[in-house]
Amino acid sequence: MTAPRVEIDLAKIRHNASVLVERLALRGISVTAVTKATLGSPDIANELVRAGIGALGDSRIENIELLRHAGVASTMTLIRSPMLSQVARVVEHADVSLNTEPAVIRALSSVAQVMGRTHGIVLMVELGDLREGIMPADLDEVVVEVLALPGLVLRGIGTNLACQNGVVPDATNMSRLSTLVGSIEATFSITLDLVSGGNSATLDWALGGNDTGRVNDLRLGEAILLGREPLHRTPIDGLHLDAFTLVAEVIESKAKPSLPWGPRAQNAMGQTSTALDRGDLTRAIVAIGHQDVDPSGLEPPADVEILGASSDHLVVSAAAPLPIGSELSFRLGYGALVRVMTSPFVAKVMNHPVEARHLAVVPRGR
Numbered sequence: 203m204t205a206p207r208v209e210i211d212l213a214k215i216r217h218n219a220s221v222l223v224e225r226l227a228l229r230g231i232s233v234t235a236v237t238k239a240t241l242g243s244p245d246i247a248n249e250l251v252r253a254g255i256g257a258l259g260d261s262r263i264e265n266i267e268l269l270r271h272a273g274v275a276s277t278m279t280l281i282r283s284p285m286l287s288q289v290a291r292v293v294e295h296a297d298v299s300l301n302t303e304p305a306v307i308r309a310l311s312s313v314a315q316v317m318g319r320t321h322g323i324v325l326m327v328e329l330g331d332l333r334e335g336i337m338p339a340d341l342d343e344v345v346v347e348v349l350a351l352p353g354l355v356l357r358g359i360g361t362n363l364a365c366q367n368g369v370v371p372d373a374t375n376m377s378r379l380s381t382l383v384g385s386i387e388a389t390f391s392i393t394l395d396l397v398s399g400g401n402s403a404t405l406d407w408a409l410g411g412n413d414t415g416r417v418n419d420l421r422l423g424e425a426i427l428l429g430r431e432p433l434h435r436t437p438i439d440g441l442h443l444d445a446f447t448l449v450a451e452v453i454e455s456k457a458k459p460s461l462p463w464g465p466r467a468q469n470a471m472g473q474t475s476t477a478l479d480r481g482d483l484t485r486a487i488v489a490i491g492h493q494d495v496d497p498s499g500l501e502p503p504a505d506v507e508i509l510g511a512s513s514d515h516l517v518v519s520a521a522a523p524l525p526i527g528s529e530l531s532f533r534l535g536y537g538a539l540v541r542v543m544t545s546p547f548v549a550k551v552m553n554h555p556v557e558a559r560h561l562a563v564v565p566r567g568r
């Protein structure tokens with residue numbers, strides 16, 4: 203079969219999604235499934251919809267457009283603040299977008315008016331992780347503006363923690379979000395129907411017996427796709443960790459010393475080698491590299507060790523010689539998953555659940 207490839211087990215993704223949907227439903231929280239790591243795969247999106255996901259979210263309008271054109275039936279949310287240069291595409295293809303900038307919100311309003319559409323706005327609030335978000339003190343001012351603009355409906359507010367500085371969602375910052383909801387509703391005599399509490403890093407808080415306040419939606423990517431919570435990368439009870447497997451092919455297999463010889467400077471990736479003398483090693487080269495994957499996010503089979511990688515070569519040592527043409531399978535971390543899904547050199551092989559088993563190989567240069 204073609205290599206390298208990422209084998210995608212759709213039944214496992216569906217299982218992960220439906221378990222999280224059920225657990226969060228008990229806390230009154232719905233799930234927006236984040237598809238950005240899948241490069242807008244309609245097969246995966248359809249599986250998420252079947253699992254009972256309420257909405258799909260993506261940070262790239264290109265992925266949302268792809269899902270729309272494939273006929274995926276779901277509400278679509280752009281989870282990154284729209285670029286001013288893309289507002290028309292956003293209003294045309296996304297139902298809702300997460301926003302922080304009045305200039306963008308005004309542009310969304312004018313386009314929505316011209317198109318005769320209503321676009322949903324969720325205002326993101328800064329609660330300490332220092333990525334996107336309106337400072338709480340400035341929130342009312344932006345709410346006033348959204349409420350006054352035609353073509354827009356204020357759906358609610360949200361926040362994003364952990365991604366930039368690892369700030370942990372806890373009782374303090376999360377109750378601040380609920381307090382802000384209450385105060386906006388009281389000040390403006392409105393009801394906010396969407397309170398978007400955060401990403402997969404918010405799961406521990408949401409399922410940990412805390413008062414979840416007004417939070418009624420989470421945006422989940424990694425937890426669904428890889429079965430881990432991202433604060434400590436702990437496996438989530440009952441979820442599959444291996445919905446995605448990277449398979450790559452051995453192109454060189456030789457016994458070589460562990461220590462390089464000759465004068466040494468920087469390698470291709472700008473690093474200096476730290477190789478130690480461990481005698482001769484059974485080494486192999488696997489035909490994949492930094493261009494296709496983040497090698498630090500690869501988990502090799504038990505008897506294989508990753509020694510290093512350049513753009514196109516992944517060097518490993520193995521307990522026994524690996525035959526030329528044989529294949530090695532790796533589990534993926536989130537960064538590695540994003541990279542393999544984005545590489546045109548890595549084929550995407552969908553393993554459909556038994557009720558619809560066929561093999562779809564996405565051709566190169568999608």
Ligand SMILES: *Cc1c(COP(=O)(O)O)cnc(C)c1O
Pocket residue numbers: 236238261281282362400401402403421422423424425432
């Ligand atoms: C990527 C992203 C998510 C999903 O994050 P996971 O950790 O994969 O769950 C949620 N919200 C925003 C704004 C994002 O950019």
